[in-house]
Amino acid sequence: MPAQFSNRRKISAKAPPKLSKKQSSKKSIQLQPEDAQIFRGLVFYFLPNNDIAAPRRKRIEKAQEYGALWAREWSADVTHVIVDANLRMSDVEKAIGSDQLKPRHVIVNEKYPPDCIEYQVLLPTHLLKFQVFPGPRRGPEAEGQQPREKSPKAPSEHFNRSKIFATAGAAAKPDNEQEEPAVVTHEPASFAAVEGFGPSITTKKGENEDDELDRIVAEVQATADLPLELEDDSLEPSSSTTASDSEDGQLTRMQEKKHKRSISDVVDPQLGFSCMRKNEGTSKSKNPNLRTIEMLDKMAHYYDRIGDRWRTISYRKAITALKRQTDYIATREQAIGIPGIGERLASKVEEIACTNKLRRLESTVTDPNDPILLLFMGIYQVGLPTASRWIAQGHQSLEDLKSKADLTPNQRIGLDHYDDFLSRIPRSEVMAHADIVRRACSNADAQIQLVVGGSCRRGSADCGDIDLIITKESASLEQIRTILVDTVIPQLFQDGFLQVGLATSRSRSTDRGSKWHGASALPGSQVWRRIDLLFVPWDEFGAALIYFTGNDIFNRSIRLLASRKKMRLNQHGLYGDIMRGEKRERITQGRLLEGRSEERIFEILGLQTQHHLPGGASIRIMAYMGISLESVILGKLVAGAIPRCIALSTIQKRDVVFHICEIDLATEAATAAKNQTTSKWSKGTDQPGLSPHN
DNA sequence: TACCAGTTCAG
DNA sequence: CTGAAC
């Protein structure tokens, strides 16, 4: 029955002759101009291959208009299989036959044709958005097949309970290669620090929880591939070259930092701190698995490039795990024993060890455009899809983009300030920007409080942008936003400080909006800096601090922890009674448990925030802030005035260095009560001492 | 086979 | 809704 009205499409003469049979036309298709026929020469086989359903019929007609031939029956001429969204690879195999599917066949979902038409170009077929997923219904053959690089969602992974935690002694040893003996460079203490406190310290809560978060964080961290140390904060001028090398454009996604100073984390053995992450191959240390790591890293990069998020994460995690190995991993068995490395990766590890190459990597098209892709993705507001599209359209340089590509207003700004936005901002400059904004806020409303967030708050010596949290006691979001949007921001523009607004919530009709992103420049400077303002109602201050202090890895970790406890954590607060149904859907929105107090949120999540050290000292670890968990709020241990919002100090004990990042939360506030920091924190019940800090 | 954070803003 | 960003 479909037959009747199925054929509509007339094939133009120029099309490959073979396939023509199928079409007779009934309601001929209006072909687009020749040069618009991006599908010319291609033969599409739809699945289901009929035009009964109106939407599909529409897609088929459209594809034909753009030059595609519709194969009404499976034939050797088919080049593309266009699969309905609700079908999976198993259905494809069933319908066509695994033996008929060849590697040359491109199997994509229904979004492919319309997208290509929209962009007037044949898009890369491997993009994740076009992939046909292996269905939930996978038969025994499941794995085997893999027509193209289909990678769908996939199964998942879990924590790495690896040996992230090593004792101080252990940590100390491998770590020696850290040259610069004298300078104890900063080293991020890491998550483990927290765990370390456990043993010899009195903690308020059970340690299981912390341990759990540690594990989660460790996992996520690995996952994001941080070279293991996120930022090395430190104010020290040490010999390192600091930021100078930092920009190689790219980033934004997970990327490697070039210098990985290793980690040595440290802890005072006497105190029983164990520390974690041993370092791994630092720049100089020759890791026995270097070759393997390199290859896997290329694979990771490849998957990253095609947008396969989870697979990329898994590769990075495996790489991180491998870096921690002190022995050469040459066999599958050996590799599979490492958390984060499963059967498939283990096989790859073995293949690399034996043959010194990886076939899968070679089959992977090493796109010559890769450097360009990275270049484009370095533009603010340009991600993988956009960069790929531009390359597909033939653009090869930033100049091409400037003159020929169609850019959104923000992309053009990003392009015009390519270097500005990619360069790191010295901490002192971040503070200078913050001071200007703070002053403007004060002029508008003396009660407004401004806290520097982001990497600056975590103590980094240089930052990617300026993150500012703006709130006011007892104020609502509306009140705060009004002051900023109506008064402060206009004034800052007038002062010549703000240069442009990039995301200002102007699109959402009325007055919603909780953030303001733009660019600013110091007086006399030509360099534009990205500046992000977060408007926070007083009741959400604590949650906002956690969120905006980050880092991102830490946030994902703690949020994951919350969800495991049937809670939900976001920038507004911690919610309970969350019910989740099938795949991500939240059945209950939950009820607010806490939003104002940062410490209360940690507490509710079961994370200890205070630790008593022998000798009466007290230390407060905001779990996990800072360099991902490494930030610490110090009580008595560190005397002296704590700078505005953050203070860093490095305490050296014996042969280990304990890098401490003090985040002054309450302290800032409690300017007065500062002397009793310890007791202050211990209360646990108090409100966060937010401070006027000014 | 499900999960791998949760949200805001532009278009 | 997608893309990009935080």
Place this chain on the structure above:
DNA sequence: GGTA
């Protein structure tokens, strides 16, 4: 991709 790994994990459960």
